[in-house]
Amino acid sequence: VRQRVDRIFAALETEVDAIVLWNASSHLTDSTFKYVSGVTRGGYEGCAAVLRKGLRPTLLVSTLEEESAHTASDSDVVAFQSQPALREILQITLASPRRLGVNADALVLAKANLLRELFDGVELVDVSAAISAARLVKDSDEIERVRHACDITNEVAADIPSMLREGLTEVQLAARIEQAIQSRGGRAAFNTIVCFGKNGSEPHYSPGDVPLRRGDMILVDFGSQWSDYCSDITRMYLFGGASSEQRAMFDVVRQAQASALELMRAGVAGKRVHQRAKEVIDATEFAGRFIHGTGHSIGLDVHDGGGLNDASEIMLAPGMILTVEPGVYVPGAGGVRIEDTVLVTADGPEVLTTVTKDLVEVAV
């Protein structure tokens, strides 16, 4: 964990006196707080972290989470009773900084304004690119956590065929999947997507009270979070035997995914992986039906910063973990997506979501 702060400072383009992370309330927290401290429990609403080059992080936590924070063995922990007290502690800790680094991608404007008030004339430097660059390459501890999260999804995905029966609704299947994740010690990393039949044409579809019918193609996109790290997988099932149209759509995506996976090795541009998947699809009858990026970095967040798309500036390197998930969407007919969570290694891609990605036909 200690090296994580070093990695952030090493990636900085502008020198700063310190970096301040400051969580807002409810869900509006910066997962970088957990990244630099290694804490895996607690929500840390309103808590802050001060990072300085070569030093242990200082965690400023509410007294409500003081005990949880002490699991961060490589950080100094200072507890505060109220937000005014936190502001005083920040002033004492930081003295008179000229330049403070902030993570503009996750710091809310109100906290940025407070920093400007607390430190007269301070310049806030956006260090989100350095944080993103550091977090993009996972260390061994992070890789093990994502691997465990993927193991849970593998087990659950293997169980999905046994959950299917005529009349089961999308909402019910999503609940069954999330229960299966929990019974293995994980949590749903995001709201499980289950699409029956033509509903598969909407990439971010939310499950409804739609019953399963014979002949339905089933798209399931879900992930587990384990010890704060996420996995993400999409698999396709067929309730009955596949029609030739369903099989054709599946085969194109399967081919696009395989072609993209081949490129998941160090030194390849993320943009190139996306282009490859797109080329494969656009050379078929489904040209123009692949309407999103090919993948995203995953870690503490499901969308952990950066991805595989036309705007990507990522150059693949060992330790990166990204999803590879091309798809084809035909409104009124349905859709197919196949998604793996993939670790980039020196030797090429290691697919962490090892469960079969065949179109699983379930006997009705």
Add this chain to the structure above:
Amino acid sequence: VRQRVDRIFAALETEVDAIVLWNASSHLTDSTFKYVSGVTRGGYEGCAAVLRKGLRPTLLVSTLEEESAHTASDSDVVAFQSQPALREILQITLASPRRLGVNADALVLAKANLLRELFDGVELVDVSAAISAARLVKDSDEIERVRHACDITNEVAADIPSMLREGLTEVQLAARIEQAIQSRGGRAAFNTIVCFGKNGSEPHYSPGDVPLRRGDMILVDFGSQWSDYCSDITRMYLFGGASSEQRAMFDVVRQAQASALELMRAGVAGKRVHQRAKEVIDATEFAGRFIHGTGHSIGLDVHDGGGLNDASEIMLAPGMILTVEPGVYVPGAGGVRIEDTVLVTADGPEVLTTVTKDLVEVAV
């Protein structure tokens, strides 16, 4: 839903040309996007909403969520393919604004900086106070959703005694509770807190692999989210018969909670409710052991803005929904908290979490 935008503009102190909500990625989204549109499905990462006085909201959504967004019957929906396209649409929609309202409590700095780039010389006005004021008083649709979320927690809380057996761990009980929420169509609104015995002394404790033992007092703090709205409850159980010390601690909190509840009526200052709970506890052997605020507003977010504490400026009004949750924490010994989700009405408090709040002794 339409009136929600009006309510925000009515609460504004400074006139603005428009208000822009702009979600960041992953979990860093502003629930106000859902508030103004009424959409309950989808994550809306990177999506934006433009609010103008007297007009329907304009939702700028990714093509991935276009179909979901059309459930917002009272909004205009414009779909974008990429973030650069979104920026262009914002420029066309807003023309040359002089003052743009933003929700500084939920807008990340990077998006604020982008707005400044897009609109040369624009003044960003923090309208978070007006948004908070509008959201603090729930309309009938919101109240029904919170009520349903509370009904789920009532049923689950009533089932907890039947889940208890010697050796069950905190983590297992938390998973059972979250599964029970899901099987009723809800989701866990936050990570369920389960504390056995002395672990109850930490208000934001995370459950561990700690087995249940005879004589343990059990603190369970959980909530359901249903149709995006949250409930929050804390109940106490005893695995066996209560000792006189356990009973004494429970009775003090029960008394403090009852006294605070009495004040939950229109026209009472939120601060006063907290002081009442504190006074009751501080008059006992547990003086100084109540170390957090008495409650928080709840709605789309578990911590929905504002609360019952020493810094509170809230004046209670009909339609507000807040938790009332005093507690006592004795490190090394344990803790007691009793929490209800409470609707303020013209006639006084309506406790929505109606399941018994007695100390439930479970025969071993």
